[in-house]
Amino acid sequence: MKAQANPLLEISNLHIRFHTLDGVVQAVDGIDFEVYPGETLGLVGESGCGKSVTALSILQLLQCPPAEIQGQIFFEGQNLLELNREGIRKIRGNEISMIFQEPMTSLNPVLKIGEQIAEAGRLHKGMNRQQAWRWAVEMLRMVQIPGPGSRSRLYPHKFSGGMRQRAMIAMALSCNPRLILADEPTTALDVTIQAQIMTLMQRLKQEFKSAIVLITHDLGVIAEMASRVVVMYAGKVVEEAPVIALFKDPRHPYTRGLLGSIPVIGRKEQTGRLLQEISGIVPSPANMPLGCRFHPRCSQAMDKCHQEEPPMTRLAEHRRVSCWLEG
Ligand code: SF4
Helix, strand or coil: CCCCCCCCCCEEEEEEEEECHHHEEEEEEHHHHECCCCCCCEEEECCCCCCCHHHHHHHHCCCCCEEEEEEEEEEEEEEECCCCHHHHHHHHHHCCCCCCHHHHHHCCCCCCCHHHHHHHHHHHHHHCCCHHHHHHHHHHHHCCCCHHHHHHCCCHHHHHHHHHHHHHHHHHHHCCCCEEECCCCCCCCHHHHHHHHHHHHHHHHHCCCCCEEEEECCCCHHHHHHHHEEEEEECEEEEEHHHHHHCCCCCCCHHHHHCCCCCCCHHHEEEEEEEECCCCCCCCCCCCCCCCHHHHHHHHCCHHHHHCCCCCCEECCCEEEECCCCC
């Protein structure tokens, strides 16, 4: 792991609440983690655990329903939560960019692909129209879009799902960001295209030396890409570990459950069961259980787990877990 002394991104005691018609929903409840220059950090958990909301809050992209954000998000020493609209606009897409699961979320359907990338060149790099267009074609070539010159003049709906995702990666990388937030970047694609996109992202990450926060529920993708992993459950961080340590020796019952639900060839012969699922469902953020939030689903829950939240126990550098079995 390439962890360095100074984090590029440092999230501390982050709380995110939504004020809805049905009351206050606590989506993220006091999380901390850091991202170091050039590394890929995996942010893992089931849908609704708060990982996407965390990423959106970094770029102040949470709008509706009204969100209340508390805590600190330091990027290169600057608290992003204190920036005004103009300040965050300069960072968005320039220093930090985002790749979404569905490219149409960030591609404008009525603008040609080339124009959308060229706009970033004009806005953030001070290029004139011609320079920006040439550069947009170069970016499309870099993400291996065949015939980038002619394809740059097409609208997004003329691209296949895989090509749209490549175009969005080109847009995200176009200003050589220090940090990329990739939210389920391959979930909507079929397996072959997924593998191509992952390989592309790995190659470009090395070329551009950007750090990546890779948000996914897919531990196979994490094993391929991440050097360190933060596991979230019901708005909290429950475990953090270097990727090899996490796969070899998961310490939180939830992490063990996630790993047990990955298909492994030969597991049935070893255990008599093909997959071990986590029973029950993720609690609603509007109605969190008392004590450890995982206790209704945990086969190792003790009396204490029903009453008191477990503390975060630090086991080693970049190795921590929140569970009474370790506390
Ligand atoms: Fe299970 Fe208790 Fe640990 Fe929570 S604190 S994960 S309920 S053993």
